[in-house]
Amino acid sequence: KQEVTQIPAALSVPEGENLVLNCSFTDSAIYNLQWFRQDPGKGLTSLLLIQSSQREQTSGRLNASLDKSSGRSTLYIAASQPGDSATYLCAVKGGGADGLTFGKGTHLIIQP
Amino acid sequence: DAGITQSPRHKVTETGTPVTLRCHQTENHRYMYWYRQDPGHGLRLIHYSYGVKDTDKGEVSDGYSVSRSKTEDFLLTLESATSSQTSVYFCAISESSAVLEAFFGQGTRLTVV
Numbered sequence: 001k002q003e004v005t006q007i008p009a010a011l012s013v014p015e016g017e018n019l020v021l022n023c024s025f026t027d028s029a030i031y032n033l034q035w036f037r038q039d040p041g042k043g044l045t046s047l048l049l050i051q052s053s054q055r056e057q058t059s060g061r062l063n064a065s066l067d068k069s070s071g072r073s074t075l076y077i078a079a080s081q082p083g084d085s086a087t088y089l090c091a092v093k094g095g096g097a098d099g100l101t102f103g104k105g106t107h108l109i110i111q112p
Numbered sequence: 113d114a115g116i117t118q119s120p121r122h123k124v125t126e127t128g129t130p131v132t133l134r135c136h137q138t139e140n141h142r143y144m145y146w147y148r149q150d151p152g153h154g155l156r157l158i159h160y161s162y163g164v165k166d167t168d169k170g171e172v173s174d175g176y177s178v179s180r181s182k183t184e185d186f187l188l189t190l191e192s193a194t195s196s197q198t199s200v201y202f203c204a205i206s207e208s209s210a211v212l213e214a215f216f217g218q219g220t221r222l223t224v225v
Contacts, residue, residue, distance in 0.1 A: 034213065034214065036216075042218065042219070043202060043216045043217055043218040043219050044202065044204075044216040045216075046213050046214070046215060046216075049212075049213045089154070089155070091155075091214075093214075097143065097160065097162040097168070098157060098160055098168065098170060099145040099147070099157040099160050099170060099204065099214070100145075100155075100157070100204075100214060101157075102154045102155040102156075103154060104152070104153070104154040105154065
């Protein structure tokens with residue numbers, strides 16, 4: 001059974017810092033990995049999708065990498081802003097028609 | 113934003129009553145999913161659908177049933193609600209099971225008293 005772990009569970013940093021969120025998964029046979037953002041009381045917003053054949057994806061200040069063989073992904077946030085405060089979720093997609101397996105998330109607070 | 117609407121957005125119901133949650137999409141995506149989100153557990157898959165009338169169980173399907181009679185609608189039914197089913201329920205859609213992104217609705221907060 002696939003298991004996804006996100007470290008750290010919570011993180012509080014001053015505005016302007018570059019930071020890295022970590023995601024690991026136990027079964028490397030994945031089709032893709034997706035990073036989401038969730039604001040309190042809201043749904044999930046897709047940030048980046050990395051296919052299993054890709055090594056990284058970038059969107060603005062966000063960069064996600066994937067090392068499928070070691071079962072790891074990182075989400076790099078450059079020049080953090082208070083508006084980046086949210087919970088960040090990592091999810092992997094295995095074979096078949098079933099859905100994503102999620103980590104429990106990293107709760108991020110950016111201090112002004 | 114992907115066209116996904118969940119209804120109702122909030123509901124309080126009594127133990128033992130039936131409850132149906134609706135997910136409606138305007139994207140014509142083939143795959144639809146129901147997840148629940150609970151503190152300490154994250155999001156877990158309840159049921160999913162890979163086409164009209166084609167559904168299957170996820171990780172936490174006990175006490176839930178689903179139906180999909182049209183591409184755009186995916187219904188989640190709690191036949192007899194229990195307090196353990198108090199949760200936030202999310203619907204998701206995807207055009208492809210493996211390659212493309214999954215998009216999520218805004219969620220339904222269900223409280224069973």
